[in-house]
Amino acid sequence: MPDAITIPAPADFHVHLRQLKMAQLVVPHVRKGGFSLAYVMPNLNPPITTTAMALDYKAQLQAIDPSVDYLMTLYLSPDLTPDEIVKAKQAGIAGVKSYPRGVTTNSDGGIESYEMYHPVFEAMQRVDMVLNLHGEIPSDPATNTCVLNAEERFLPHLHSLHKAFPRLRIVLEHATTRAAVEAVKACGPTVACTITAHHLALTVDDWAGQSFHFCKPVAKYPDDREALRQVIREGHPRFFLGSDSAPHPIEAKSTSTPAHGCAAGVYISPVLLPLTAHLLESFGALDKLEGFVSTFGRRFYRRELQAGQSQPIVLQRTKELVAEKYEAEGADVVPFWAGKPLDWQIVS
Numbered sequence: 536m537p538d539a540i541t542i543p544a545p546a547d548f549h550v551h552l553r554q555l556k557m558a559q560l561v562v563p564h565v566r567k568g569g570f571s572l573a574y575v576m577p578n579l580n581p582p583i584t585t586t587a588m589a590l591d592y593k594a595q596l597q598a599i600d601p602s603v604d605y606l607m608t609l610y611l612s613p614d615l616t617p618d619e620i621v622k623a624k625q626a627g628i629a630g631v632k633s634y635p636r637g638v639t640t641n642s643d644g645g646i647e648s649y650e651m652y653h654p655v656f657e658a659m660q661r662v663d664m665v666l667n668l669h670g671e672i673p674s675d676p677a678t679n680t681c682v683l684n685a686e687e688r689f690l691p692h693l694h695s696l697h698k699a700f701p702r703l704r705i706v707l708e709h710a711t712t713r714a715a716v717e718a719v720k721a722c723g724p725t726v727a728c729t730i731t732a733h734h735l736a737l738t739v740d741d742w743a744g745q746s747f748h749f750c751k752p753v754a755k756y757p758d759d760r761e762a763l764r765q766v767i768r769e770g771h772p773r774f775f776l777g778s779d780s781a782p783h784p785i786e787a788k789s790t791s792t793p794a795h796g797c798a799a800g801v802y803i804s805p806v807l808l809p810l811t812a813h814l815l816e817s818f819g820a821l822d823k824l825e826g827f828v829s830t831f832g833r834r835f836y837r838r839e840l841q842a843g844q845s846q847p848i849v850l851q852r853t854k855e856l857v858a859e860k861y862e863a864e865g866a867d868v869v870p871f872w873a874g875k876p877l878d879w880q881i882v883s
């Protein structure tokens with residue numbers, strides 16, 4: 536059992552950084568959690584639908600912490616045109632995120648059918664931008680669809696998109712099921728998958744009745760969690776970390792009404808690297824940490840570290856309790872693993 540681990544420049548390939556006071560609180564937590572690259576989600580209110588909006592948002596994030604490499608994304612909506620894709624690529628925007636309508640936070644403007652976006656996907660394939668999929672279909676009593684099977688029922692869309700656009704790089708985000716792992720494995724090298732740290736820990740029993748563990752997609756069965764753990768143990772190079780760290784004010788998580796429910800999202804940024812090490816060690820995959828948090832995602836996104844760029848993070852074995860909450864002027868949030876011990880801490 537090692538007492539220290541050194542990881543070259545960890546990269547979080549899925550994170551929600553919000554705006555205004557919440558952003559002031561959570562953006563510095565990217566670094567605190569051990570990460571120097573953040574792949575930033577566009578589901579703001581209003582969503583980031585143009586290159587100009589994405590660049591303006593990036594400037595807001597850089598003003599809070601200029602030391603992080605922010606990779607920006609656009610929100611797939613009918614406003615997005617092939618011309619805007621070309622413009623976005625030239626401006627360094629990395630990807631386009633698709634949210635099916637109504638399945639999660641700020642997804643009212645999300646998509647209902649992929650066919651109408653084929654010209655946009657064609658342009659993305661041509662200029663080489665990444666398509667990020669929130670892989671759930673909306674709940675529908677008529678087809679017996681609910682949060683437990685919404686991801687599995689999305690997978691035929693993944694296969695048909697990959698078939699129609701075989702050179703388009705696609706990432707199935709925050710996979711939670713054995714079916715999703717198998718679907719991504721069955722695809723070619725242009726399809727990858729992010730896995731969150733919390734989905735390596737939680738199952739249905741842990742979020743039913745515990746609002747701070749509620750996120751979309753919800754954690755599934757123990758066998759699904761085992762499939763996520765197994766693909767990491769295998770060191771499969773198309774499966775890598777995207778935290779889906781999604782802060783919500785404590786009030787939005789802890790008080791819900793029948794009309795509004797509880798906000799979906801687990802907040803994980805400030806403890807991300809120590810927690811990921813802790814969890815991987817718990818299921819015998821600590822030796823795969825570097826690939827999972829640093830190498831594989833960077834390779835897929837073509838953001839490999841150049842010589843002299845490795846900005847290594849050193850973790851040391853410890854017993855440290857995670858903070859109960861983080862707060863600042865006008866914002867507060869409860870982190871995942873609050874009040875519980877972690878076996879690793881960042882020392883430099």
Ligand SMILES: NC(=O)N[C@@H](CC(=O)O)C(=O)O
Pocket residue numbers: 551578639640669749750751752779781782799800801
């Ligand atoms: N994951 C979540 O439960 N919530 C995310 C949105 C998302 O990625 O689904 C959020 O922005 O709060």
